[in-house]
Amino acid sequence: MDKLVELSLLYDFYGELLKENQKSIYEDYILNDLSLSEIAEQQGISRQGVHDVVKRCSNQLINYEEKLHLIEKFQRTKKEVSRIKELSEQMMQSQELTHLAEIEQLSERILEDL
Secondary structure, three states: OOHHHHHHHHHHHHHHHOOHHHHHHHHHHHHOOOOHHHHHHHHOOOHHHHHHHHHHHHHHHHHHHHHHOHHHHHHHHHHHHHHHHHHHHHHHHHOOOOOHHHHHHHHHHHHHHO
């Protein structure tokens, strides 16, 4: 996965756990695509200070995912729901119930994860 996309996803899931100042800097860098220099000027801190905050926040967010696995569970659930949708569409087109057992298994796995 692209590093920027991964960091954005981490922020979507765990960003509220950061302090307000950290969130502001991280959002500007990751989501708003501002340079370290631009953020430093806005925040009244050094470019190195901004870099340190971004790096610290990234490490914190990665650490949260390593412990909680919310993104991993979300992606697995999304994949399984997509498979259920695909099987359901196939069943509707063919009017056969051949995929019903797989749909049931996928549904059970999703419910267990929740």
